[in-house]
Each structure stands twice: as structure tokens, then as C-alpha cells.
Amino acid sequence: xxxxxxxxxxxxxxxxxxxxxxxxxxxxxxxxxxxxxxxxxxxxxxxxxxxxxxxxxxxxxxxxxxxxxxxxxxxxxxxxxxxxxxxxxxxxxxxxxxxxxxxxxxxxxxxxxxxxxxxxxxxxxxxxxxxxxxxxxxxxxxxxxxxxxxxxxxxxxxxxxxxxxxxxxxxxxxxxxxxxxxxxxxxxxxxxxxxxxxxxxxxxxxxxxxxxxxxxxxxxxxxxxxxxxxxxxxxxxxxxxxxxxxxxxxxxxxxxxxxxxxxxxxxxxxxxxxxxxxxxxxxxxxxxxxxxxxxxxxxxxxxxxxxxxxxxxxxxxxxxxxxxxxxxx
Amino acid sequence: xxxxxxxxxxxxxxxxxxxxxxxxxxxxxxxxxxxxxxxxxxxxxxxxxxxxxxxxxxxxxxxxxxxxxxxxxxxxxxxxxxxxxxxxxxxxxxxxxxxxxxxxxxxxxxxxxxxxxxxxxxxxxxxxxxxxxxxxxxxxxxxxxxxxxxxxxxxxxxxxxxxxxxxxxxxxxxxxxxxxxxxxxxxxxxxxxxxxxxxxxxxxxxxxxxxxxxxxxxxxxxxxxxxxxxxxxxxxxxxxxxxxxxxxxxxxxxxxxxxxxxxxxxxxxxxxxxxxxxxxxxxxxxxxxxxxxxxxxxxxxxxxxxxxxxxxxxxxxxxxxxxxxxxxxxxxxxxxxxxxxxxxxxxxxxxxxxxxxxxxxxxxxxxxxxxxxxxxxxxxxxxxxxxxxxxxxxxxxxxxxxxxxxxxxxxxxxxxxxxxxxxxxxxxxxxxxxxxxxxxxxxxxxxxxxxxxxxxxxxxxxxxxxxxxxxxxxxxxxxxxxxxxxxxxxxxxxxxx
Numbered sequence: 137x138x139x140x141x142x143x144x145x146x147x148x149x150x151x152x153x154x155x156x157x158x159x160x161x162x163x164x165x166x167x168x169x170x171x172x173x174x175x176x177x178x179x180x181x182x183x184x185x186x187x188x189x190x191x192x193x194x195x196x197x198x199x200x201x202x203x204x205x206x207x208x209x210x211x212x213x214x215x216x217x218x219x220x221x222x223x224x225x226x227x228x229x230x231x232x233x234x235x236x237x238x239x240x241x242x243x244x245x246x247x248x249x250x251x252x253x254x255x256x257x258x259x260x261x262x263x264x265x266x267x268x269x270x271x272x273x274x275x276x277x278x279x280x281x282x283x284x285x286x287x288x289x290x291x292x293x294x295x296x297x298x299x300x301x302x303x304x305x306x307x308x309x310x311x312x313x314x315x316x317x318x319x320x321x322x323x324x325x326x327x328x329x330x331x332x333x334x335x336x337x338x339x340x341x342x343x344x345x346x347x348x349x350x351x352x353x354x355x356x357x358x359x360x361x362x363x364x365x366x367x368x369x370x371x372x373x374x375x376x377x378x379x380x381x382x383x384x385x386x387x388x389x390x391x392x393x394x395x396x397x398x399x400x401x402x403x404x405x406x407x408x409x410x411x412x413x414x415x416x417x418x419x420x421x422x423x424x425x426x427x428x429x430x431x432x433x434x435x436x437x438x439x440x441x442x443x444x445x446x447x448x449x450x451x452x453x454x455x456x457x458x459x460x461x462x463x464x465x
Numbered sequence: 466x467x468x469x470x471x472x473x474x475x476x477x478x479x480x481x482x483x484x485x486x487x488x489x490x491x492x493x494x495x496x497x498x499x500x501x502x503x504x505x506x507x508x509x510x511x512x513x514x515x516x517x518x519x520x521x522x523x524x525x526x527x528x529x530x531x532x533x534x535x536x537x538x539x540x541x542x543x544x545x546x547x548x549x550x551x552x553x554x555x556x557x558x559x560x561x562x563x564x565x566x567x568x569x570x571x572x573x574x575x576x577x578x579x580x581x582x583x584x585x586x587x588x589x590x591x592x593x594x595x596x597x598x599x600x601x602x603x604x605x606x607x608x609x610x611x612x613x614x615x616x617x618x619x620x621x622x623x624x625x626x627x628x629x630x631x632x633x634x635x636x637x638x639x640x641x642x643x644x645x646x647x648x649x650x651x652x653x654x655x656x657x658x659x660x661x662x663x664x665x666x667x668x669x670x671x672x673x674x675x676x677x678x679x680x681x682x683x684x685x686x687x688x689x690x691x692x693x694x695x696x697x698x699x700x701x702x703x704x705x706x707x708x709x710x711x712x713x714x715x716x717x718x719x720x721x722x723x724x725x726x727x728x729x730x731x732x733x734x735x736x737x738x739x740x741x742x743x744x745x746x747x748x749x750x751x752x753x754x755x756x757x758x759x760x761x762x763x764x765x766x767x768x769x770x771x772x773x774x775x776x777x778x779x780x781x782x783x784x785x786x787x788x789x790x791x792x793x794x795x796x797x798x799x800x801x802x803x804x805x806x807x808x809x810x811x812x813x814x815x816x817x818x819x820x821x822x823x824x825x826x827x828x829x830x831x832x833x834x835x836x837x838x839x840x841x842x843x844x845x846x847x848x849x850x851x852x853x854x855x856x857x858x859x860x861x862x863x864x865x866x867x868x869x870x871x872x873x874x875x876x877x878x879x880x881x882x883x884x885x886x887x888x889x890x891x892x893x894x895x896x897x898x899x900x901x902x903x904x905x906x907x908x909x910x911x912x913x914x915x916x917x918x919x920x921x922x923x924x925x926x927x928x929x930x931x932x933x934x935x936x937x938x939x940x941x942x943x944x945x946x947x948x949x950x951x952x953x954x955x956x957x958x959x960x961x962x
Contacts, residue, residue: 332832334824341821345810351769351801352822352875353793411812 149416152405156420160427167431175436185430187313191381193426194307194315195220195374199397200404200418201326202370205363207401208330210343210410211260211267213364215252216371217393218278223248223375224385225282228291231300238300246372252278253368257361275391283387290386293379307380315377319419322373327415329366339363343410392443396425399446402453409461466674467495470658471516471547471627476525478515485511489525489684491677493627493658498649500669500690501662503679504702504955505755505920509662512679513629517542517549530626546626550616550633558605563587565604566619590618593655594648610641617648621657628652629660634668635756646672664754666695666959678702696952699959703922703951711926714947716909717747723781724914725766725797725883730775732765737938739775743883743916746909750929751918753958758938759918760802763885767799768792793822798876802888802918804865808872811861815853816842818860818871823879845874850900866897873904884908887918902928922951936960 141151164180171180179185199216206213227245230236236244256274259265294301307315330336338359341349350356379385402408403424404417429442471493478486486508493499501509514520516527518536527534529545536542539549556565563583564571572582587600596614604612613633620628630649634642649672652659661673669676670690678685678701685701725743730736735758743749751759764770766777768786777786779795786792792799801807809818819842820827827838842856849870853863860871869889876884886905890898905915905928919925925932932949934942934957942957 328832332835334828334833337817337824337833341810341813341817344812345806348807348810349821351767351789351799351807353790353879354821354824355788355790411810 150405150414153414153417153420156403156417156424160420160424163424163427163431167427167434171431171434175434178434178436180431180434183311185434187308187311189423189426189430190313190316191307191426192429193423194319194377194381196393196396196400196425197319197419197422198322198370198374198377199393200400200422201323201415202367202374203397204326204401204404204406204413204415204418205330205339205366206267207398207406207408208336208343208410208413209339209360209363210346211360211363212271212398212408213256213267213367214271214391214394214398215256215275215278216367216374216397217390218275218282219249219252219368219371219390220375220378220393221385221387221390222252222278222282222285223372224293224379225291225387226285227375228293228379228385229286231293232291238303242303242376245375246369249368249370249372249375250365251368252371253365254361256368257364260364261357261360275394279388279390286387288387290384292384295383303376304380307377315380319377322370323415323419326366330413330415335359335362340411340413343407343412345411392446395443395450396446397422399450399453400425402450402457407457407461408454409457466497467656469493470495470530472526472528473512473516474526474528476512476515476527477523478511478520479523485682486515486522487681487683489679489682491684493660495626495658496653496656497674498653498659498661498672500673500676501660501679502664502669502676502698502702503685504922506681507679507702508682509679510631511682513549513631513660513662516629517547543623546624547629548620548623548625548627549629549631550613550620551631556604556612556615558603560604561600562598562602562604562607562615563600565615566590566600566622586622587618590622593621594618595651596644596648608641609636610638610644613637613641613645614648617652621652625657627658627660629662631662632664632756633661634663634665642668664959665961666698667961669698670695699952699955703955711923712929712946715747715930715945717744717930721745721747724779725916726778726781727766728776728778730762730765730777731773732761732770732775733773735761735938736765739935739938739940741933741940741943743914744931745914746912747930748905748909748915748917748928750925750932751916751935752922752925752932752954753920753935755920756937757935757958759935760887761938762935763799763887763916763918766792767797767885769799793879793881796880796882797885798822798879798881798883799885800869800872800876800887800889802891804868804872804892809860809868812859815846815851815856815858815860815863815871815874819845819856819874819878822875841878842874845877849874849904864897866893866901869893869897869901870904873901881913883914883916885916885918888920889917890919890921890924922954925954926951934958 140146146154168180171178199220203213203216223245226248227241230244231238231241252274256270259270260267296304305314306318338349338354342356342360346356400421401418404414404421406413406417428445432441469492473489473491476486476489489512491512503509511520515522517539518541519539566587567583572579584600591598598611598614633645637645649659663669673690675687676690676698677687678698680702688697721744723742724745728740730739739762753759765772768788768791777784784795786795805811816838820838827834839856846853846856851867851870853867860868889901909915917928929946931946932944933940934954936958941960
């Protein structure tokens with residue numbers, strides 16, 4: 137066991153990540169076997185199923201990437217789901233009701249996300265509010281603003297082949313999962329930022345020992361705020377991938393996605409105590425979350441089972457994290 | 466003074482690497498106030514913790530009311546009648562006085578708490594002590610002095626026979642201290658044995674009957690307070706053999722330029738009008754007892770805490786230091802007394818910690834220049850002889866001395882000219898200590914200037930070129946190393962106005 141753990145390649149990817157990839161394969165096999173049994177006349181093994189699971193993995197993946205930065209600093213952001221919805225609603229409303237050009241709408245979506253990131257970051261970093269409370273509050277604000285802006289109507293983005301529907305190519309083009317490629321590119325950028333730049337180094341150190349970093353002469357507030365801004369920005373991007381997959385957005389929803397994105401992070405080895413984060417882990421976690429929801433639906437269960445499972449996964453992953461920390465001390 | 470109620474004999478207690486108590490003897494009689502004195506780290510608190518079961522003793526006996534006893538926790542000691550009144554008050558501010566006194570053993574009427582009975586019982590306690598406090602008042606509305614009296618009332622409500630006061634007067638005003646002493650006299654009359662731990666000589670003379678002195682974990686002796694002078698006590702406290710040769714004269718030229726000048730610094734309760742100068746190539750020692758305000762002073766200089774007023778001059782030029790960022794930019798580095806909390810990022814590598822203070826010098830474009838970073842880390846690991854399997858080792862896996870070296874490296878990588886060492890060798894073993902001393906001497910030889918806060922007399926005498934002594938937030942003296950004695954420092958360190 138120790139030998140495997142000390143292998144160079146295993147170390148580079150992380151033992152935990154390799155186990156998770158095993159979990160993905162296991163889940164896939166499990167669902168493939170169980171689906172025809174539980175839900176007669178259906179199958180799990182198909183290209184459509186995979187594409188459908190990926191659709192879910194994209195936006196959860198972007199949300200998870202963003203919140204990884206926040207968790208790395210030792211904070212939390214519970215507003216990402218509703219912020220994503222607010223982005224999709226406001227930009228979609230601009231597109232469909234005010235005929236704002238599509239590229240501008242995409243920028244509006246990202247801008248709304250970024251704005252919420254600034255709001256969260258300011259109150260956490262410069263006003264010393266607990267991130268838990270701050271993001272709870274901005275979650276309510278995001279839900280409310282989305283509803284107010286659209287006058288409590290749902291917004292439907294242009295469907296395939298309609299005018300202004302090229303944004304859908306971002307997730308799928310000629311049956312090629314372009315979304316996966318884009319997610320991987322953004323993930324790679326995130327990994328570089330987190331592990332190869334000053335910003336990432338400071339964020340991780342702040343998560344481990346903020347006061348020591350401050351006493352080293354680092355402007356901790358600035359870097360802490362930046363983490364929330366990245367998180368908001370990625371929630372705005374996630375919105376584009378959400379509508380790219382599902383077109384319709386309803387106001388007043390979105391909070392279930394927070395938990396799934398955070399679950400993806402903690403599964404992937406990002407510590408809720410801060411200081412330790414894995415971008416690759418968050419992506420793998422997002423894929424597991426997406427696969428599970430696809431499998432649960434395929435087997436004929438309702439989505440409520442997914443909520444129960446996500447909750448259990450968070451409990452298990454955080455417990456494992458805390459236990460491994462205790463062992464180390 | 467009555468018969469002996471408590472005797473501790475031959476008490477030993479070791480912690481990894483330190484013998485904290487060595488064959489200590491201590492006794493308390495009924496109706497006496499017995500002072501327990503000694504420098505920082507002499508073992509007073511450890512002895513009291515052994516008595517009340519917070520620590521387990523390695524050897525020795527405790528005899529209480531004629532019976533040999535061992536307590537496993539403060540609760541057991543309390544039940545037997547041995548109670549500590551702590552320096553820091555453990556009170557819940559939003560509860561009433563009576564609720565605080567009876568916390569954990571509330572009177573009840575059926576399933577409900579009987580507040581009326583608690584108030585009545587608390588009132589009786591206060592009457593016994595001749596104190597006028599309304600038990601129904603909210604704790605946070607009381608002054609610190611009154612809160613302490615509540616703590617005392619809580620102590621005697623446990624049917625205490627021995628009460629230990631741990632620096633009770635530290636936070637009190639003169640009038641409150643007078644009240645405290647009235648109460649202590651009252652307790653004395655009621656035949657309780659009282660242990661009084663304090664650094665304040667005048668109080669010792671005023672209130673105590675006998676004085677026992679500890680030094681370096683050992684019992685030195687006991688004096689009758691009436692028959693001794695302040696000097697007698699100081700001599701017993703400091704009369705240790707100093708193994709390391711103290712410095713005899715300053716290594717700094719008289720005309721060396723002043724690199725840092727602090728004028729009339731005020732910050733909070735603990736820093737009152739402090740001024741001092743630091744010369745190039747000098748080690749300026751800050752001596753004083755615990756709570757003298759030395760750390761607070763230097764933290765304010767460094768921008769870690771807010772200043773109320775005062776000016777700072779760097780090389781003759783006035784500068785603003787509002788945050789540690791400003792201080793680091795000005796070339797000042799601060800090594801905290803609490804390394805783990807304020808010095809290192811434990812879960813990160815030596816490399817990451819070494820460049821933390823000046824990471825902007827180790828970037829190429831937008832990326833961190835890993836090679837350059839590793840090179841400089843390697844250089845300082847070798848230079849400081851940091852013992853580690855590699856520079857990618859997490860700092861949490863290093864020993865205390867080596868962690869300290871990582872903090873030193875952090876400031877050297879940033880090329881700081883002024884270094885503030887706050888208790889540089891606390892919790893570090895003897896060998897590593899020696900290396901830190903050599904390192905400090907090496908640094909000043911290279912033209913850096915050091916401020917060293919230390920509570921170890923030997924360290925102050927050995928390292929400093931000049932010494933500033935503080936007591937209760939004020940600077941009480943400053944002197945050249947030539948002609949300094951332990952007694953002189955101790956006089957200044959206990960010089961209250």
C-alpha cells in the first residue's frame with residue numbers, strides 16, 4: 137500500500153484522485169447493470185447518457201472550480217447556485233426581451249457572477265464577516281434579484297437551430313462534447329493560478345494560517361477577496377453552460393447546486409479547513425456528482441434521492457478530511 | 466499563623482526536554498498569606514497545576530489536612546477545598562453574578578432553575594466577605610475588580626480552605642487592590658490558607674506573612690516577610706549561576722548610526738509612552754516580566770496592532786507603519802514568540818514559507834519562478850543548518866528550533882535590516898538555542914540590527930549590547946550592558962509607580 141502511495145505518478149495525481157477515478161468506473165458499471173433490472177426496457181450504456189451526464193458535469197464543474205478557490209482560503213460560498221441562476225436569468229432576459237446581442241449577454245452573465253463575487257469578497261475580506269453568513273445573505277439577494285428582474289417569469293434561451301443559438305456549440309458541436317474541452321481548459325488555467333502564481337500561493341497560505349501570512353507583510357485582504365471574485369466569475373460562466381444544456385431557467389431556485397458543487401470539492405480532496413485544494417479533484421468530483429444524478433434518474437428514482445446522497449457524501453468526505461488531519465497531528 | 470494545612474514535598478515534574486520542577490518544597494499554614502515568587506518560568510504556575518491535578522507529578526507527596534492526597538483534576542481539588550482564583554477571569558458576561566457563581570451546580574425547584582435561591586445564597590457569600598455587589602447584576606456590567614471579587618466569592622462557596630491567587634492584582638486599580646487586600650485579610654481571619662502569586666514587591670510586603678522563592682524549577686527558600694527586604698527577595702530570585710558568559714561590554718561603536726527610533730509610542734492598555742533607539746549592528750534587549758508590554762510595544766512598531774500615537778523614524782526619516790506590509794517594505798522583520806500561530810504556515814513547505822515575505826521578487830511574468838525560489842531556500846537551509854530531509858518538507862514536520870530557522874530564513878530572504886526577535890529561543894532545545902545565538906551574532910556582524918525580547922535573564926545578559934527594561938507598559942530603564950547586573954534589571958522590572 138505504502139509502495140503504491142509513494143509511486144511518482146500516483147503522487148503527482150494524488151492517491152485520493154486515483155481512488156475517485158476508480159469510483160467513477162465502479163459507479164458506471166453499477167448503473168449499467170442495475171438500470172435494465174430496475175427500469176425495464178431502458179439501458180444506461182449509450183452515448184446519449186454520457187452526453188447527458190456531461191451536461192450536468194459542466195456547470196457543476198465550473199461552480200466547483202470557483203468554490204475551490206474560496207474553500208482554499210478557509211472560507212465557503214453558499215451563494216454560487218442562485219448566483220448562477222441570477223446570471224442566467226438576467227442575461228437571458230436581456231437576450232429575449234431586450235434583444236441585446238448574444239455576445240453581450242454572455243458577458244452580462246459573467247459580469248453578474250463577478251459582481252456577486254465582489255460583494256461576497258468585500259464583506260468577508262474587508263468587513264470580517266463570516267463567509268458562511270455573507271454567502272447565505274447573498275444567496276437570498278441573488279434569488280430575489282433574478283426574480284425581480286424577470287418579473288418572476290422563467291426565461292427560455294433560444295433552442296437549437298433557432299436564431300442566436302450558437303452559444304449551444306459551447307457544450308456540443310456535431311456530437312463532439314466541446315463543453316468538456318472548455319471545462320478542461322478552464323480547469324487547467326485554474327490549476328496554474330492556484331499552484332503556480334502568487335495569488336494561488338497566498339490563497340492557500342491564508343487558508344492555513346492567515347495571521348502568519350499577514351505578519352509576513354502580505355495584504356491578505358486583497359488576495360482573500362480575489363478568491364471570491366474568481367468564484368463569482370466562474371459561477372457566471374457556469375450559467376452559460378447551464379442554459380447551453382437546459383435552455384430554461386426558473387427564478388427562485390439554484391441552491392441545491394451549491395451543495396453538489398461543494399460536495400464535488402470535498403470529495404476531490406479540498407479541505408474545508410482551508411489550505412489544501414485540488415483542481416483535478418474538484419473536476420473528478422463534479423463528474424461523480426453528474427454520473428450519480430444520471431444513474432439515479434436512469435434507474436427510475438426521483439431526483440430527491442440525489443439530494444440525500446449528496447448530503448451523505450458531504451458528511452463522509454468532511455469526516456474523512458478531519459480524521460486524516462487528526463492523524464497527522 | 467496556625468497549623469500547617471498543606472505541604473508539598475519533593476515534587477518533580479518533567480516535560481520533554483525540560484525539568485520543570487525539581488524537588489520542590491512548599492507549605493501553607495492556616496490563616497497565613499504565603500507569597501510564591503520567582504522569575505518567568507521559575508515553575509510557580511507548574512507547581513500550582515501539579516497541586517490542583519492539571520498536571521500529574523513525577524515524584525513527591527502532597528499532604529493536605531494531615532492526609533496524603535492526589536487530585537486528578539481541578540474539580541477534585543475544588544471539592545476538597547483547594548481553589549485557584551485565576552489571573553484571567555472565567556466568567557460568562559451575559560449571565561448574572563449569582564448565575565456565574567453557581568454555574569454547573571444550580572439550585573433547582575423541580576425541573577426549573579431557582580434563581581431566587583441562588584441570589585439569596587450569593588448575597589450571603591458577599592456578606593461573609595463584606596462586599597457590596599448585587600447578585601442580580603449582569604456580569605459584564607461590573608468592573609474587572611468587582612468581577613474578581615465574584616470569582617473569590619465563587620471560590621469560597623466551594624468551602625475553600627486553601628485559596629490560590631494567581632497574579633490577582635494585574636488588572637486592578639489601586640483602590641480595587643485595597644479592596645482585594647481587605648478581603649484577603651477577611652479570609653485570613655476565617656483561618657484559610659492563602660497562596661499569593663505576584664511579581665509586585667510592594668504588595669508582597671503589604672499583604673503576605675511569608676515568602677517562598679522558586680528559581681529554575683527548584684525551591685530556593687522561605688523568608689518571613691516582616692524580617693526581609695525587597696533586595697533579599699530579588700537576590701534569591703536571580704541568584705542563579707549563569708553558565709554562559711554574559712557580555713561585558715557593548716560591541717557597538719558609540720557613534721554607530723541610529724537605524725530605528727521610536728518616540729512616545731502609545732498603543733492600547735499595554736504600551737504607554739515608550740521611546741527607544743536602535744543602532745546599526747546592535748542587539749537591543751527588551752527585558753521585563755510577563756505582561757510588561759514588550760511584545761505589545763514591538764507588535765505596534767511592526768504594524769501588527771494599532772498604534773494610538775507616536776512616531777517612528779527609519780534611518781532618521783519619519784515613516785508611517787500602519788500594517789505589517791508597511792513594516793516589511795521598510796525592511797523590518799518580526800519573529801513572533803508564538804511561532805506556530807504567527808510565524809510559520811505549518812501545512813506548507815519550507816520553500817513556500819521561506820519566500821512568503823517577498824514572493825514578488827520570485828516571479829517571472831505571472832508565474833512563480835520555482836527554480837529561483839528553490840535555490841534561495843536551499844541556500845538558507847544550508848546557511849542556517851536547518852535540519853530537514855529536503856526543502857519540500859512540510860514545516861509541521863520540523864522541530865521547534867528548525868521551525869524558528871525557517872522563520873529567520875523568511876526574513877533573511879527578504880533581506881531585512883531590522884529584525885525583531887520575540888523570545889527567539891522559547892521552546893527550543895539547548896543545541897538549537899546555541900545556534901540561534903550564533904546566528905544573531907553573525908547577523909549583527911553583517912550590519913543588521915536586532916531587537917530581542919527575552920524573559921530569560923541569562924539570554925538578555927549574554928546577547929544584548931544595550932537593555933531596555935519595561936514594567937506594566939512603561940519603559941522603566943535603559944542601560945548599557947557594561948555594568949548591568951541581574952539585580953538592577955529585576956529592580957527596574959518590578960518598578961511600579
